[in-house]
Amino acid sequence: MKNHVFLxxxxxxxxxxxxxxxxxxxxxxxxxxxxxxxxxxxAASQVYVAPGEYDEFYAFLSGGFSGQLSVYGxxxxxxxxxxxxxxxxxxxxxxxxxxxxxxxxxxxxxxxxDDAHHPELSQxxxxxxxxxxxxxxxNTPRIARIDLSTFExxxxxxxxNSGGNHSSPFTTENTEYVVAGTRFGVPYPQKDxxxxxxxxxxxxxxxxxxxxxxxxxxxxxxxxxxxxxxxxLAHSGKGASHGWTFFTSYNTEEKxxxxxxxxxxxxxxxxAAINWKKAEEYIQQGKFKEIPANxxxxxxxxxxxxxxxxxxxxxxxxxxxxxPGLVYFLPTPKSPHGVDVDPTGEYIVGNGKLSADLTVHxxxxxxxxxxxxxxxxxxxxxxxxxxxxxxxxxxxxxxxGPLHTEFDANGNAYTTFFISSEVVKWKVxxxxxxxxxxxxxxxxHLMIPGGDSRKPEGKYLVALNKITKDRYLPTGPEMNHSAQxxxxxxxxxxxxxxxxxxxEPHYAQAISADRVTGRMKKFYPIEENKxxxxxxxxxxxxxxxxxxxVHVYMTTIRSHFAPDNIEGVKVGDKVYFHVTNLxxxxxxxxxxxxxxATNAELLIMPGQTETLLWEPKREGVFPxxxxxxxxxxHQEMQGYIRVxxxxxxxxxKWRLGxxxxxQ
Amino acid sequence: xxxxxxxxxxxxxxxxLTLFVFPMWRITLFAPQYPDGVTMYIWINKLGxxxxxxxxxINILNHYVGMKFIEPDSIxxxxxxxxxxxxxxxxxxxxxxxxxxxxxxxxxxxFMVLAALGVYDFYLWEYDYGHNLSPTAPIKIPGASFQxxxxxxxxxxxxxxxxxxxxxxxxxxxxxxLALAAWWLKSKMxxxxxxxxxxxxxxxxxxxxxxxQA
Numbered sequence: 001m002k003n004h005v006f007l008x009x010x011x012x013x014x015x016x017x018x019x020x021x022x023x024x025x026x027x028x029x030x031x032x033x034x035x036x037x038x039x040x041x042x043a044a045s046q047v048y049v050a051p052g053e054y055d056e057f058y059a060f061l062s063g064g065f066s067g068q069l070s071v072y073g074x075x076x077x078x079x080x081x082x083x084x085x086x087x088x089x090x091x092x093x094x095x096x097x098x099x100x101x102x103x104x105x106x107x108x109x110x111x112x113x114d115d116a117h118h119p120e121l122s123q124x125x126x127x128x129x130x131x132x133x134x135x136x137x138x139n140t141p142r143i144a145r146i147d148l149s150t151f152e153x154x155x156x157x158x159x160x161n162s163g164g165n166h167s168s169p170f171t172t173e174n175t176e177y178v179v180a181g182t183r184f185g186v187p188y189p190q191k192d193x194x195x196x197x198x199x200x201x202x203x204x205x206x207x208x209x210x211x212x213x214x215x216x217x218x219x220x221x222x223x224x225x226x227x228x229x230x231x232x233l234a235h236s237g238k239g240a241s242h243g244w245t246f247f248t249s250y251n252t253e254e255k256x257x258x259x260x261x262x263x264x265x266x267x268x269x270x271x272a273a274i275n276w277k278k279a280e281e282y283i284q285q286g287k288f289k290e291i292p293a294n295x296x297x298x299x300x301x302x303x304x305x306x307x308x309x310x311x312x313x314x315x316x317x318x319x320x321x322x323x324p325g326l327v328y329f330l331p332t333p334k335s336p337h338g339v340d341v342d343p344t345g346e347y348i349v350g351n352g353k354l355s356a357d358l359t360v361h362x363x364x365x366x367x368x369x370x371x372x373x374x375x376x377x378x379x380x381x382x383x384x385x386x387x388x389x390x391x392x393x394x395x396x397x398x399x400x401g402p403l404h405t406e407f408d409a410n411g412n413a414y415t416t417f418f419i420s421s422e423v424v425k426w427k428v429x430x431x432x433x434x435x436x437x438x439x440x441x442x443x444x445h446l447m448i449p450g451g452d453s454r455k456p457e458g459k460y461l462v463a464l465n466k467i468t469k470d471r472y473l474p475t476g477p478e479m480n481h482s483a484q485x486x487x488x489x490x491x492x493x494x495x496x497x498x499x500x501x502x503x504e505p506h507y508a509q510a511i512s513a514d515r516v517t518g519r520m521k522k523f524y525p526i527e528e529n530k531x532x533x534x535x536x537x538x539x540x541x542x543x544x545x546x547x548x549x550v551h552v553y554m555t556t557i558r559s560h561f562a563p564d565n566i567e568g569v570k571v572g573d574k575v576y577f578h579v580t581n582l583x584x585x586x587x588x589x590x591x592x593x594x595x596x597a598t599n600a601e602l603l604i605m606p607g608q609t610e611t612l613l614w615e616p617k618r619e620g621v622f623p624x625x626x627x628x629x630x631x632x633x634h635q636e637m638q639g640y641i642r643v644x645x646x647x648x649x650x651x652x653k654w655r656l657g658x659x660x661x662x663q
Numbered sequence: 664x665x666x667x668x669x670x671x672x673x674x675x676x677x678x679x680l681t682l683f684v685f686p687m688w689r690i691t692l693f694a695p696q697y698p699d700g701v702t703m704y705i706w707i708n709k710l711g712x713x714x715x716x717x718x719x720x721i722n723i724l725n726h727y728v729g730m731k732f733i734e735p736d737s738i739x740x741x742x743x744x745x746x747x748x749x750x751x752x753x754x755x756x757x758x759x760x761x762x763x764x765x766x767x768x769x770x771x772x773x774f775m776v777l778a779a780l781g782v783y784d785f786y787l788w789e790y791d792y793g794h795n796l797s798p799t800a801p802i803k804i805p806g807a808s809f810q811x812x813x814x815x816x817x818x819x820x821x822x823x824x825x826x827x828x829x830x831x832x833x834x835x836x837x838x839x840x841l842a843l844a845a846w847w848l849k850s851k852m853x854x855x856x857x858x859x860x861x862x863x864x865x866x867x868x869x870x871x872x873x874x875x876q877a
Contacts, residue, residue, distance in 0.1 A: 525715065558723045583723075584716020606716075632727060633801055 046487060047497045049076040057449050057510045059462065060119040060133050061483070063087075064504025067114045069135055069146060074449075074460055074510055075485060077499035085144045085153045086114030086137045088600075094153075096600035098576070098611035099531075100300070102309035106140055106158050107294045115139045118169060118507040122216070126173035126238045126343075126454030130515035132216050134169035134178050141165035143178055143209060145216055149519045154300040157218045160293035160315055161188055161205040167234040167247050169209075173454065177221065177276060179236070180207040181247045185228025185254070189291070198256040202228035205317075206247060208276055217299065222283055222316045224274060224327060227380045228254055230263070231272070233338045233404075238454050239345030241363040243277040246348055250335035263335065264354055268387065270329040271339055271350050273366065282323045288316040303530045305608045321381025328370060329379065331387040332359055338404035338445075342413065342428050343454050347392055351402040351415065358402050358415060360431070362392030393431040398424045403444055404507075406451030408458045408488060414451075416443040416463065423463055423486070425493060437493040439484060441467040448488070449510035457512055459489040460496075464505045472500055481505060522586040524607030531609035533578035538562040543654045550575045550652075556590035556604065557582040558631040560656065561624070564639030568652030571616055571645055577602070577624075580609040591627025594641065601627050616643040668849035669759040672767050675841030676755020678834050679748050679774075682707040685830035688785070690811055692721070693823040703733075704829065705785075708745045710735045728809055728820075729800025730792055740784060747777065755842065764853060767846035774839050786813050 049055055055073025058080070063070055067087030071080040084094035086104070094100050095112060104110055114137035121128040133146040141159035146152065159165050159180040167181030181204070187193050188203035203225055210221040229249035237244035252269045255262035282288065293315040300307035320327045332350035336359075340349045348361040368374075369389040376384045399417030407413050413428050421442050425435040443465050448458035463486065468479045480500035487494040526536065535541050535553040541562040544551045550573050555562045561579075569575055579592045583606035592602040594614050602610045616622070626637035644650045686704035693700045701720055704711045710733065712718055722732045735741055751774060758766035793810025796803075804820075811817065811824045818824075828836070 523716075527715070582719075584714065585720045631723075636801075 043487075043494065043496045047075040047077065047485065049073065049078070054513060056513060057457075057460070058513055058516055059447070059449075059508055059510040060121070061464070061501055061505040061508040062116045062119050062135060063502050064117065064481075064506055065115050066503030067116050067137070068503065069116060069119055069133065070502045070505070071151065072499075072501075073513075074462070075496060077483075077485060077497050079502075081151055082502060083146055083151055083153065085135055085146065086111075086116050086142065086156075088112045090600035091603070093600050093602045093610060093612070096612075097602055098613060099306040099609075100153075102307040103153060103156050103298045103300055105296045105298055105309035106142070107160070107296060107311070108140060111140055113139075114142065116144075116503075116506075117166060119509045120169045120171050120178065120507075121453075121509045121511055122175040122211070123171055123173055123453055124175070126242075128450055128453055128457075128509070128511045128515065129175075130511055130519065132175075133509070134171065136165045136168035136180065138164055138166055138183070141168075141180060141182070143169050143180060143218065145211075145218060147216070148516050149521050150302065152300070154302075155216070155218055156296075156298045157209060157220070158295035158297070159207050159209075159220070160295040161190070161203075161223060161317075162186070162207060167206075167231045170234045170236055170245070170452075171211075172236040172245065172276070173238045173242050175211045175213070177208045177210060177236075177245075178218070179234050179245055179247075180209060181231030181234055182206070183230050183232060185230065185251075185256075188225065195256050198228060199254040202254070202256075204228045204231055204249075206231060206272070206274060208245075208274075208279065219297070220295075220312070220315055222279055222288060222318055224279070224318050224320065226272065226320065226327065226382070227252075229270065229272075232336070235339050235341045235348075235452060237341055237345050237363065238343070241341060241345040241348075243275060244363075245274045245276055246330075246339045246341065247272045247274070248332070248336040248339045248350060250337075266334070268331040268333050269335055270384070271332045271336060271348065271361065272382075273328045273330060275326055278323070278325050279318055282318055282326065283316060287323055288318050290314050291317050302524065303528060305524070305529065305531050305610065319381070325370075327382045328366070329382050329384040330361055330366065330390050331376065331384060332361070333357070337402075340405040340407075340413075340452065343407050343409070343456060345454070347428055349405045349413065349415070351404055353401050353403055353418070355402070356397055356400075358395035358398055358405075358426075360392045360394065360428075361390045365392060366390045393429075395424075395426050395431045395433065398426060398433050399436070404446055406446055406448040406458075406461070407456050408448060408451070409456045414446060414448065414461055414488070414493075416446045418442050418444065418466070423461065423493065425488075435492050437486060437495065439463040439465055440471050440482060440498065441465055441469060445505075445507040447508040447510060449512070452509075457510075459487065460510075461486040461488045461493065462508060462510070464501070464508060466504070468500070471498060523584060523588075524605060526580075526582060526584060526607045529580070529607055529609060531578070531580070533576070533611065534609045535562075535578070535580045537582065538656070541654075541656070543568070543652055545652055548573050552577045552654075554579045554592075555582050556580070556592070556626065556637075558588070559626075559633035559637045561592075561626075561637065561639050562656040563654035564656050565642075566640070566654045567642040567644075568650050569616060569641055569643050570648055570650075571619060571643060573616060575614045575616065575641070577612045577614060578609055579604050579612070581606050583607070588630060589628050590630050590637070592624065593627045594624035595622040603628060616641075619643050619645050665852070668764070668767065668845040668852065669762045671841045671845035671848070672770070673756060673759040675838040675845065676752050676759065676770070678838035678841065679752050679755070681834040682748055682831045683745070685834065686711070687829060687832035687835065688826070689829040690824060690826045692724070692819075693825070694821050706831065707748055708741050710738075710741070724822075725792075725809070727800070727802045728804070728807075729797030729802075730809055731795060731797075733792070738788070740781075744781070751777070755838075759845075762849075764846050764849035767842055767849060771839050771842040771846065774842070778835070778839070782813070789813065 057074040059072040069083045088095035120134045122132040141162040145155040147154045162182040163186035164183035166183035169178035185202035193201045206224045230251040232248045234247045251263035298309045333352040333355040336350040337353040338351040369385045374386045374389040399420040401419035405415040443463045447462045450457040463484045465482045468482045485497040581604040688705040691700045691702045793808045812826045
């Protein structure tokens with residue numbers, strides 16, 4: 001009887017617990033099954049790059065709200081470098097030294113931060129060419145160019161008449177242009193108006209930035225004035241569709257408050273197709289409006305090791321109602337996020353993030369619809385093409401929340417699904433789903449080397465995730481975002497590696513290392529140094545006073561500064577340390593730090609000159625030293641600067657070594 | 664065939680001109696931090712390296728142990744060696760013109776003596792750099808010298824130093840071999856000529872006569 005009661009009361013409970021245990025065990029095994037068992041197999045050897053060996057690919061991951069660009073090796077997932085772009089970097093003196101400060105200048109003045117989203121490699125004939133990486137700054141609209149011979153930021157251009165540079169930079173197939181579409185509608189021209197006059201006063205500007213084919217220098221070619229939709233992402237046509245650029249939009253409702261609801265009402269929003277070759281004709285014919293604008297163009301030159309900032313004052317604007325054939329709207333369900341063009345250039349994938357299906361448009365159908373004037377309606381002089389006339393196919397119910405698509409070289413597409421946290425592989429043309437792989441967790445962009453070019457190189461796919469949770473050892477409330485590497489060389493995607501990233505990696509790009517390493521600089525030839533305050537040898541080391549400004553022409557070579565003793569500086573002086581690194585060998589930077597500096601250190605590459613401003617506030621003798629362990633006598637690489645009271649008559653003097661005054 | 668010895672002599676002499684095109688010697692230092700090695704080239708009239716900065720890099724390494732800076736301007740040999748080589752080339756061409764075997768041999772001997780002196784001079788410089796150390800050197804190792812090998816491989820502290828002739832040196836060496844070959848061929852021809860004169864038309868008799876002489 002007692003037994004009976006026990007069974008009656010506790011068995012169901014025990015069973016329930018047991019079932020729970022089994023279920024949770026299964027859950028764990030599932031999650032681990034993709035990670036654990038894969039890594040226990042040959043996955044480890046697939047990502048193993050032996051000590052001293054090189055990775056096959058450079059991967060450039062945006063730093064998101066860190067404002068920087070990180071460089072990883074693939075398949076190892078090893079961090080190679082963090083390139084400072086839009087944010088200060090005290091480690092490298094970026095934005096702190098006098099030479100790089102102008103790079104961060106804008107029409108709002110010096111800005112020490114931005115939100116970097118989409119790295120884009122330069123292309124030649126639709127293939128990544130390893131010359132430059134472009135990346136957009138979202139917050140204060142800008143585009144930066146990084147030179148891949150030095151892995152340094154060399155140019156930043158501000159985008160006027162824009163608010164939130166999100167659909168950017170996305171190059172054309174010969175890097176004729178990079179583009180910048182405004183995510184936020186803003187008053188045009190910018191002015192003090194009521195926010196609820198959005199539909200009336202706000203506009204959306206799409207900007208085309210010309211890239212000089214030799215120097216890479218950017219200049220704003222023209223802007224296209226459109227309704228104040230929110231232009232989200234872009235990609236340029238390629239192959240057959242070369243000459244066109246496609247921008248997705250949401251908030252075609254043109255609302256300015258509670259957008260999560262108000263901007264999600266239309267069944268279809270638009271992909272704006274811009275015929276930029278037509279735009280070039282209109283520019284040539286003079287059918288543009290030249291309007292006043294105020295934006296910074298900042299350029300760094302290796303010769304002077306310095307950047308300059310130039311304020312520009314006008315821009316050419318094309319108005320669609322005056323330029324027929326310039327813009328068409330392709331209706332696309334629903335609040336499409338990414339717009340991705342397949343390697344042939346025929347298919348344009350609109351990743352409708354609130355749609356149950358994935359809509360793919362056809363470039364040739366679009367051209368036919370334009371010829372046949374198959375217009376649904378017209379908005380602000382822009383014909384809206386009939387949906388049925390442009391759609392090529394639909395991938396039916398592939399997942400929840402499609403965001404981005406990249407391609408491999410075998411006619412397959414890979415789309416990320418944020419809500420269902422997975423990558424789905426499907427066949428271009430038949431639209432059938434071939435495979436799916438879970439991501440940890442909530443994947444945003446994905447990247448296949450060359451996956452948005454005409455020649456995908458991909459045997460790897462990287463998922464760039466928004467949520468990390470339990471993937472790594474916890475580091476308090478804030479954790480790095482996670483990325484996962486998949487092998488896509490077979491029919492089934494295979495998870496190989498899971499690694500943390502910096503900031504928030506939005507988009508990324510990757511390229512075969514051998515397309516980059518051939519142009520790599522190891523150091524700057526000193527004889528080419530044209531910095532106005534260079535010292536070409538220790539003979540040039542000197543200290544010069546101009547009023548209360550003191551210029552120290554200083555050199556570094558293992559293992560001393562010249563001069564290393566400076567006297568005659570006074571409280572209230574502005575002391576500029578112009579430090580030239582005389583070394584001419586790979587990987588021999590010297591650092592420079594001086595006590596009480598209110599900015600940062602200098603990190604000077606061989607052959608370079610960099611300048612630190614130091615404003616002594618009190619009397620005394622202050623040490624300076626080399627911060628980068630340069631040699632066996634690095635610790636001895638140090639010196640003193642003496643600060644005397646204001647009005648003191650201590651003469652300016654300097655020396656190096658007791659018997660060898662530099663003077 | 665008759666022209667071959669003087670042709671060889673002329674080529675041998677002209678080969679010395681390659682000393683102005685290629686380095687004659689190469690010293691390479693290897694250490695883990697220098698995966699490609701640090702290579703110094705010695706030319707007849709200058710010192711150089713893989714890059715314009717190589718000499719500076721070697722001097723930076725050397726200064727830790729108090730070795731003198733290698734400054735090409737302070738090495739007078741680099742100024743007069745080119746003249747010596749040009750004179751040798753001229754003498755070789757004159758020898759080829761005059762076409763006397765003794766001159767061929769003489770030229771080769773003069774060249775070899777000068778080359779030996781040059782190598783000895785090189786050794787003296789190396790000895791001086793390796794032993795004549797600054798008393799204020801940051802790193803002092805009692806009894807150690809930092810003289811690179813004259814020819815061959817040697818371990819110097821953390822470096823493996825390799826010193827070997829380079830293209831110019833090998834081609835100059837070939838020059839002297841050609842001069843010796845010219846001498847040998849010319850000697851053989853001269854003897855045959857003598858025999859022909861001595862034996863008249865009877866070649867066999869002449870050979871027997873020669874044997875008897877020997």
